[in-house]
Amino acid sequence: MPTQTMRAVRLHEHGGPEVLRYEEVPVPEAGPGEVLVRVHAVGVNPPDRYLRDGLTRVPGKAESTVGLPVIPGTDVSGVVAAVAADVDGLAVGDEVFGLLRFPGFDGSAYAEYVAAPASDLARKPAGIDHVRAAGAPMAGLTAWQFLIELGHDHPSPFQPAPHRPTALGTDTTVLVNGAAGGVGHFALQLAKWKGARVIAVASGAHHSFLRELGADQVIDYTRSRPEDLVRDVDLVVDTVGGPDSRRFLRTLKRGGSHFPVFPGDFDEDETAKLGVTVSITQVRSNGAQLAELGRLLDTGTVRVAIDSTFPLAEARAAHERASRGHVQGKIVLKVA
Structure with missing residues (x-):
């Protein structure tokens, strides 16, 4: 019996967007604890580009498990096509979405079919389409x-202590840097859902968008430095992170917290003197949490903004769009 094939995007070498190849490969089989998903849409995320550029080991992993050629991608939305015998709760025909096998680079999502751990999946909210569902997981x-719940007890590769979200409520002020991006626009909406006052930092082109999402104050970082304008916030969520993230420490009140999504350069003596906490975590696949988020998506309490969509065959163009920056929401690949 001939092997069934599908179309997928693979890397045979590392490099720029031009190394993404759209080609024919075997359809995977669902192993124990897995389902086979007929993919309708795929979210494009920074780790996809890191893998393409040559990063093959995520923080916390002792060694790389990536071998070339490799199919990148972790975020999917689609329909269950087959179910392993040991999987309960999902059936052929169910619409699902999920973040696959993260932290790691073996999600293999840029494809027409993917074998996905059932525990990484949740039922797709009926109120949104596959494109928006694919933009949500990571x-x-x-x-x-x-912000809400860590949801696991795995050690952090970034700090010895477990990350602990800050309690959010009507007496809480949250500053979100990079508020128009993928993580940022979710952080803004979740903080508003909990009742917090939110200060959003982004370029001026995104300000009406951020107001629509509920931002109470918007700062254009191209005109003003937010650390010169803001004081006494309870929490900073810096989705940009990196070496400059410490500049936001001065915006916090004593007892406040700073959560850089990407590791920054912080001085323990400085944070102790200021009386603030810096904490970071690593996102992990979690179907149960995604189901909770899915309920907010279904009711419209939280929404997924789509910057742009591209056919799977044009993954290169999607990566080129990502590299230009100033993304509003998510970039998504549509699978025919």
């Missing part, structure tokens, strides 16, 4: 695990 779970 960015939405990152915001959820930073």
Whole structure:
């Protein structure tokens, strides 16, 4: 019996967007604990580009498990096509979405079919389409695990202590840097859902969008430095992170917290003197949490903004769009 084939995007070498090849490969089989998903849409995330550029080991992993050629991608939305014998709760025909096998680079989502751990999946909210569902998992779970509930006890590769979200309520002020991006626009909406006052930092082109999402104050970082304008916030969520993230420490009140999504450069003596906490975590696949987020998506309490869509065959163009920056929401690949 001939092997069934599908179309997928693979890397045979590392490099720029031009190394993404659209080609024919075997359809995977669902192993124990897995379902086979007929993919309708795929979310494009920073780790996809890191893998393409040559990063093959995620923080916390002792060694790389990536061998070339490899299919990148972790975020999917689609329909269950087959179910392993040991899987309960999902059936052929169910619409699902999920963040697959993260942290790791073996999600293999840029394809017409993917074998997905059932525990990584949740039922797709009926109120949104596959494109928006595919844009939610990694960015939405990152915001959820930073702000709402960590949801696991795995050691952090970034700090010895477990990350603990800050309690959010009507007496809380949250500053979100990079608020228009994938994680940022989810963080803004989740903080508003909890009743917090939110200060959003982004370029001026995104300000009406951020007001629509509920931002109470919007700062254009191209005109003003937010650390010169803001004081006494309870929480900073910096979705940009990196070496400059420490500049936001001065915006916090004593007892406040700073959550950089990407590791920054912080001085323990400085944070102790200021009386603030810096904490970071690593997003992990979690179907149960995604189901909770899905209920907010279904009711419209939280929405997924789509920057742009591309056919799977044009993954290169999607990566080129991502590299230009100033993304509003998510970039998604549509699978025919």
